[in-house]
Amino acid sequence: MRAVVFAAEGELTVAERPEPVPGSREVLIETAAVGICGTDTHVLDGEFEGTVFPLVPGHEATGTVVALGPGAGEGPAALAVGDHVAVNPSSTCGECDLCLTGRQNLCRAWNGMGVVRADGAAQQRFTAPAANVFRLRPDTDVFEAALIEPLACAIHGWDVLPRRMGDHVLVYGSGTMGLLMAQLAPRAGAASVTIVDVNPDRLVTAAEVGIEHRYTSAEDADRAEWDVVIDCTGSIAAIEDGLPRVMAGGVFQHFGVAPAEATAHYSPFRIYRDEVSVVGTMAVLNSFGRAVAMFEAGAIKARPMISHSFTLKDYGQALRMFRAGQGRKLQVRPNQDTSQILLG
Ligand SMILES: [Zn+2]
Numbered sequence: 001m002r003a004v005v006f007a008a009e010g011e012l013t014v015a016e017r018p019e020p021v022p023g024s025r026e027v028l029i030e031t032a033a034v035g036i037c038g039t040d041t042h043v044l045d046g047e048f049e050g051t052v053f054p055l056v057p058g059h060e061a062t063g064t065v066v067a068l069g070p071g072a073g074e075g076p077a078a079l080a081v082g083d084h085v086a087v088n089p090s091s092t093c094g095e096c097d098l099c100l101t102g103r104q105n106l107c108r109a110w111n112g113m114g115v116v117r118a119d120g121a122a123q124q125r126f127t128a129p130a131a132n133v134f135r136l137r138p139d140t141d142v143f144e145a146a147l148i149e150p151l152a153c154a155i156h157g158w159d160v161l162p163r164r165m166g167d168h169v170l171v172y173g174s175g176t177m178g179l180l181m182a183q184l185a186p187r188a189g190a191a192s193v194t195i196v197d198v199n200p201d202r203l204v205t206a207a208e209v210g211i212e213h214r215y216t217s218a219e220d221a222d223r224a225e226w227d228v229v230i231d232c233t234g235s236i237a238a239i240e241d242g243l244p245r246v247m248a249g250g251v252f253q254h255f256g257v258a259p260a261e262a263t264a265h266y267s268p269f270r271i272y273r274d275e276v277s278v279v280g281t282m283a284v285l286n287s288f289g290r291a292v293a294m295f296e297a298g299a300i301k302a303r304p305m306i307s308h309s310f311t312l313k314d315y316g317q318a319l320r321m322f323r324a325g326q327g328r329k330l331q332v333r334p335n336q337d338t339s340q341i342l343l344g
Pocket residue numbers: 036037038039059060150
């Protein structure tokens with residue numbers, strides 16, 4: 001069986017590996033699709049806290065259950081061979097103070113499949129705990145469904161925002177996360193959604209998924225302030241541009257990942273005087289099953305968001321394309337023999 005292996009920091013190989021065997025309450029999954037995101041580059045570059053090499057990457061995965069470990073076919077969410085599934089990559093200790101106060105996404109011993117010390121899905125088959133495996137409807141596109149993992153992050157992002165009918169929402173960044181946050185905004189009650197990206201090519205995707213107001217600079221928009229401003233870029237320039245555009249009583253959210261050492265400027269007086277809230281959001285918290293439900297309810301348009309699929313052998317090429325900012329969502333499809341351009 002073939003697998004992508006991050007052998008050490010900066011060292012990417014494609015290797016033959018023994019067939020994984022599902023343990024107690026685990027299932028064996030034949031991989032359909034694995035999304036590539038910025039986290040994968042941070043893991044390979046040794047910038048992700050806690051990564052243990054060698055590691056198989058891949059944390060945005062779907063596939064088909066092909067074998068059950070002992071006990072995996074029992075219980076309320078019993079899985080069966082042949083089920084199409086999406087996989088929540090996070091596991092938490094359940095014992096630390098943060099887990100015990102309901103903040104499992106901030107667990108002090110957090111372990112992410114394909115990012116910390118459990119092998120991910122960039123291989124032909126992988127094992128996962130049954131509790132992390134969510135069954136899809138048979139008519140759900142199992143490749144497009146690899147967007148469910150980032151969607152689960154977006155749903156947690158909305159969980160920590162106030163929910164008010166009629167809010168105006170501004171999103172910075174028309175990449176995968178910005179497009180998901182923007183598409184969920186009307187579901188959260190937004191009266192209008194505006195998206196900003198310095199790259200006009202990325203705004204084409206925003207148009208295709210139905211975001212009405214699109215600009216390369218917020219300066220050009222038809223309003224000057226918004227109730228909710230969400231940064232999905234991690235860019236300091238975007239953050240410093242966006243925070244002053246939050247209206248009095250509004251909220252600014254840091255969704256994008258800024259460099260760990262970066263700092264941004266803001267006016268403490270403004271935050272005080274206008275009661276502006278600044279909130280962070282991190283990964284998935286009890287939102288994976290809801291992401292499956294929202295995906296299957298058609299809350300997001302997945303097709304225009306995914307531009308290329310790659311074989312395992314071409315994983316390095318996919319990472320290079322990602323780093324160069326080319327294409328839309330890039331996927332690895334470990335059991336396909338040819339890499340493909342999905343959108344012309
Ligand atoms: Zn990701």
